[in-house]
Amino acid sequence: MSATINSVSKEIYNNIITTVIQDIVSREVVEQKQIKSRHPDYKPYHYDSTGTLDILGVPKIQESSQYFHCNNCDRDVSANRFAAHLQRCLNSRSRN
Amino acid sequence: MTTDANNNLVNLKAQIQQYLVESGNYEKISNDLNKRLLAEGWMESVKKLTLDEINVNDSTKFPQILKNVEPEAINMVSDTTKNEVIEQIKFFLNEVFNTEQ
Numbered sequence: 097m098s099a100t101i102n103s104v105s106k107e108i109y110n111n112i113i114t115t116v117i118q119d120i121v122s123r124e125v126v127e128q129k130q131i132k133s134r135h136p137d138y139k140p141y142h143y144d145s146t147g148t149l150d151i152l153g154v155p156k157i158q159e160s161s162q163y164f165h166c167n168n169c170d171r172d173v174s175a176n177r178f179a180a181h182l183q184r185c186l187n188s189r190s191r192n
Numbered sequence: 193m194t195t196d197a198n199n200n201l202v203n204l205k206a207q208i209q210q211y212l213v214e215s216g217n218y219e220k221i222s223n224d225l226n227k228r229l230l231a232e233g234w235m236e237s238v239k240k241l242t243l244d245e246i247n248v249n250d251s252t253k254f255p256q257i258l259k260n261v262e263p264e265a266i267n268m269v270s271d272t273t274k275n276e277v278i279e280q281i282k283f284f285l286n287e288v289f290n291t292e293q
């Protein structure tokens with residue numbers, strides 16, 4: 097009888113584990129199917145093991161070369177100085 | 193094994209499964225296994241394995257992907273988890289047989 101219990105226990109374990117696997121695989125397959133049908137030219141995010149390129153495979157842009165437009169004074173301001181600019185720009189406007 | 197003995201064994205297995213389900217023990221064992229698999233990172237590994245199979249084969253055909261993933265996923269379960277869950281099942285089965293005798 098204990099031999100039967102042994103083999104039946106293993107079989108029950110196998111039933112459960114294969115059910116779990118089928119569940120995971122079917123969810124992943126359905127998800128990938130949906131992504132591919134909604135976005136036919138879908139590409140996964142870029143992965144760079146050296147950590148220098150972003151999710152689009154593009155290197156980091158120097159922030160000092162980017163400009164934001166200030167709606168308060170209507171000037172272009174360097175992106176990495178925008179917060180400092182706002183402090184002065186908004187203050188001077190409110191004093192006017 | 194004779195056909196009769198074989199039929200008896202199949203019947204017995206079906207009865208045991210039914211007992212485990214009705215007593216709520218099947219759910220308990222299943223939940224326990226799921227918790228362990230999640231905690232040891234097995235769930236994430238199987239998801240990753242599935243995704244790799246889908247990409248390598250460029251296929252989202254469930255039977256094909258399952259056939260490739262299942263054997264490796266079964267192997268990836270840690271011995272501790274596998275053995276402890278089997279012991280847990282044995283414990284419940286011993287209860288059934290002892291009360292019936």
Ligand SMILES: [Zn+2]
Pocket residue numbers: 166167168169170171181182185186
């Ligand atoms: Zn300004």
